[in-house]
Amino acid sequence: MHNHKQMKKDIILGGVGGQGILTIATTIGTAALLEGLYLKQSEVHGMSQRGGDVQAHLRISSKPIASDLIAAGKADMVISVEPMESLRYVNMLNKESGWLITSMNPFKNIPDYPTIEDLLKEIWKLPRYITIDAEKTAKDAGSIRAANIIILGAAAPFIGLKYESFEQAIRAIFAKKGDDIINMNLKALKMGFDYAQKHQ
Amino acid sequence: MNKILLLGDEAIALGAIDGGLSGVFAYPGTPSTEITEYIQASKEAKALGIKSEWSTNEKTAMETGIGMSYAGKKAMVCMKHVGLNVAADAFMNSAITGTNGGLVVVSADDPSMHSSQNEQDSRFYGKFAMIPILEPTNQQEAYNMAYYGLTLSEKFGTPVMIRVTTRLAHSRSGVERKERIPQNKMHLPGDHNQFILLPAMARKSYSGLLGKQSAFESDSETAGFNTFYDGDDKSLGIIACGLTYNYLIENFEEGKVPYPVLKIGQYPTPSAMVNSLYEAVDEILVLEEGAPLVEEMLRGLLNKGKKIRGRMEGSLPRAGELNPNLVAQALGMPVSEGYEIPSVIKGRPPVLCDGCxxxxxxxxxxxxxxxxxxxxxxxxxxxxxxxxxxxxxxxxxxxxxxxxxxxxxxxxxxxxxxxxxxxxxxxxxxxxxxxxxxxxxxxxxxxxxxxxxxxxxxxxxxxxxxxxxxxxxxxxxxxxxxxxxxxxxxxxxxxxxxxxxxxxxxxxxxxxxxxxxxxxxxxxxxxxxxxxxxxxxx
The missing domain is CATH 3.40.50.970 (Thiamin diphosphate (ThDP)-binding fold, Pyr/PP domains)
Structure with a gap:
């Protein structure tokens, strides 16, 4: 545990029900607790989990946190595992400093899904973004199922926590699944992290 | 002391376990499901022999809870807001019979209808039944209220309602535990007629409930869940119920609100506290999740006193969940905005799973x-x-x-x-x-x-x-x-x-x-x- 003088990060997580945005939230949350920070994490349960759009609000701070919800225009980051879903929350993003980090891999379960070109055009208009082919990178890391952790890695440079804390969190969260899964996820974290460092 | 990261629902579950619970009775319903699931999965609860099997519906759950209370043990009954409609007959009459062992009824409301067919406000049911209601602001209070609620119920011999909403039910934060209260031994009610609601006996029980009302209210004033914070700017007084208090202080640096604020977490509404706020300020803004229950009481039919603002008057939207931005707007503060959502975005409603x-x-x-x-x-x-x-x-x-x-x-x-x-x-x-x-x-x-x-x-x-x-x-x-x-x-x-x-x-x-x-x-x-x-x- 170490002391942050002042830190506060308000993060919106977006995706489609079943894509596992809560794994990202849990990993960041665990890393934040390892650093002795306060945390509030508002999740989505119930009907909206069934293949619909889902969001979670994750707030970490060196001071006690009041609201479970982030105010519109105040989010430091939007982290999304799906490109269209990332744009759904740009109204939450702080225009002065907010980062948008998203996968470029569409999840198409609606008939009128826009073209990926149109989506990227909108994302690339923002002053601060990382777009990453998370599925391909995850495959390179060992399994497409680590796409989440690729995105987490790509977001990691902007969260304000130590890289080692994320590693420690992954070890804790995947502990039951064995060393192979842990190492694969650590590799995914690193690949996402390196990509973001190069492309910011 | 170590803090445990818990959903609001889980905090209620743990608070009840530590408060001496012997059984939880429930039918699953968003956003209440995780309360019972937490107890079902808890090794501690298992070791303590706490009953937690699902009930067939909310009415059977409520009646089973009344039965456990009759037998002298502490019980909790959990449901979503519309589940309380199903349990209503048993619920209303449990207020008349009163309790033997402590009985807490948790009703989880779903403003904005994230996963429900309406957004009815369970506080009306609590008021209707004339029993104490606890409404937590955060996860720690959710824990404290479940813990305290079981004891409060025994103190007054009456069921106690805990009202929670989706946002707190499904949000995680750190919670500190208290020392565990041992479970009650089985013991029958002292009065053999207590649970017999034949008219002659029911009239007596009902007048007993009426007689307890002033004691409920004085507990509201003193139990510590209703708190007055003074402020220098008396042009406005704010009443913030449950988690709306968070949305309020979110809007001020270091959470320092310049206006006097009455935070309400326990009902009956503490009239003496409301009155002293009313006397001190020019107008009042009521923040409450769900329906304008407190605002309506304050305004009354004729609305002749000072200006009362809120969801009914129109400073806040009548329907849907509140948030920090809506509260800022009602306070006349600048409202933060992000980027405009591009028109290329399409709706993505929930669907049946592949292979369903x-x-x-x-x-x-x-x-x-x-x-x-x-x-x-x-x-x-x-x-x-x-x-x-x-x-x-x-x-x-x-x-x-x-x-x-x-x-x-x-x-x-x-x-x-x-x-x-x-x-x-x-x-x-x-x-x-x-x-x-x-x-x-x-x-x-x-x-x-x-x-x-x-x-x-x-x-x-x-x-x-x-x-x-x-x-x-x-x-x-x-x-x-x-x-x-x-x-x-x-x-x-x-x-x-x-x-x-x-x-x-x-x-x-x-x-x-x-x-x-x-x-x-x-x-x-x-x-x-x-x-x-x-x-x-x-």
Missing amino acids: PHIDSFEALNDAMKPFGRGHVFSDIGCYTLSALKPLESIDSCVDMGASITMAVGAAESGLSPAIAVIGDSTFTHSGMTGLLDAVVKQVAITVFILDNATVGMTGGQRSAALGRIEDICKGIGVEEAHIRVVKPLRRLHDENLAIYEEEIAYNGVSVIIPRRECVQTLSKRMKLKAFEKRNKK
Whole structure:
């Protein structure tokens, strides 16, 4: 545990029900607790989990946190595992400093899904973004199922926590699944992290 | 002391465990489900012998809770807000009987209707029953209130309601535990007439409840959940109920609000505290999640005093969840804005999962109903309600648990033919069985589809009370055995199933078709667990 003088990060997580945005939230949350920070994490349960759009609000701070919800225009980051879903929350993003980090891999379960070109055009208009082919990178890391952790890695440079804390969190969260899964996820974290460092 | 990261729901569960709970009784319903699930999964609760098996519906849960209280132990009953409608008869009368062992009723409201058919405010039920209500601001208070609520209930010999809303129920934060209170030993009520609500005895019990009201209110003033924070700027006073207090202080640096604030977490509304705020300020803004309960009390019918602002007056929207931005707006503060959401974004409503058995059930039903057109299919509450949306668009109603069968009966009695009901296995045992008996007694021509996916699907795969019992129940109710048909909803069996559907729809009497195939979510969870166990054996 170490002391942050002042830190506060308000993060919106977006995706489609079943894509596992809560794994990202849990990993960041665990890393934040390892650093002795306060945390509030508002999740989505119930009907909206069934293949619909889902969001979670994750707030970490060196001071006690009041609201479970982030105010519109105040989010430091939007982290999304799906490109269209990332744009759904740009109204939450702080225009002065907010980062948008998203996968470029569409999840198409609606008939009128826009073209990926149109989506990227909108994302690339923002002053601060990382777009990453998370599925391909995850495959390179060992399994497409680590796409989440690729995105987490790509977001990691902007969260304000130590890289080692994320590693420690992954070890804790995947502990039951064995060393192979842990190492694969650590590799995914690193690949996402390196990509973001190069492309910011 | 170590803090544990808990959902609001889980904090209630742990607070109750530590508060000396002996049993939790509940039917799953978003956003309340995780309370009972936490207790079911807790090794501590298991070691303590705390009862936690699901009940068949909220009414049976409530009555079981009353029974445990009768026998002197502490009980908690949990449900979503609309579940309280189902439990209402037992709930209202439990206020009259009062309690022996402590009894806490948790009702989880869903403003904005994230996963519900309405956004009714359970505080009205608590007020209606004239019992104390606790409304937590955060996860720690959720823990504290469950812990304290069981004791408060015993202190006054009355049930206590905890009202929580989706946002707190499903948000995680650190919680500190208190020392565990031991469970009560079984002991019967001192007065043998306490739980007999015959008119003569009920009148006495009711006047007892009326007599306790001022004590409830003074507890509201002193228990510490209602707090007054003074402020220098007396042009406005703010009353913030439950978690709206968070949205308020979120808008001020270091949480320092310049106005006097009364934070309300316990009802009856503390009138002395409200009065001293009222006397000190020029006008009042009431922040409350759900309906304008406190605001309406303050304004009264004639609204002649100082200006009272809120959801009723229009400073805040009348419907939907509040948030920090809406509160900022009501305070006349600048409202932060992000980027405009580009028009290229399309809506993504929830859908049935790939491979879901309901899809095959409805595709066959749609084909069977083609000759009759829309307007014949009454449905119910569960994942299958999603068949109202594209591409299936199969059903014509969804009102309340069990209404599919009884609405079909009513429509058939009006001459609608065919009249079809579609209900899930768990919803059937929750509230469909009595309706089916009505159909048999009234001898109407309806066809009831009991979609049996062997679980309570929408809320995450809880045990269904209907498991392995549906045919016997239908037979016992009096449906003719020849007209209880079990099919397997699979694409490759479409034609075969369709023929059975058509046959039964044509039958002039009560028929039941049971499309039976396990929920793909619970199936995949089971397979994963199996693989995990196999791996660990090696």
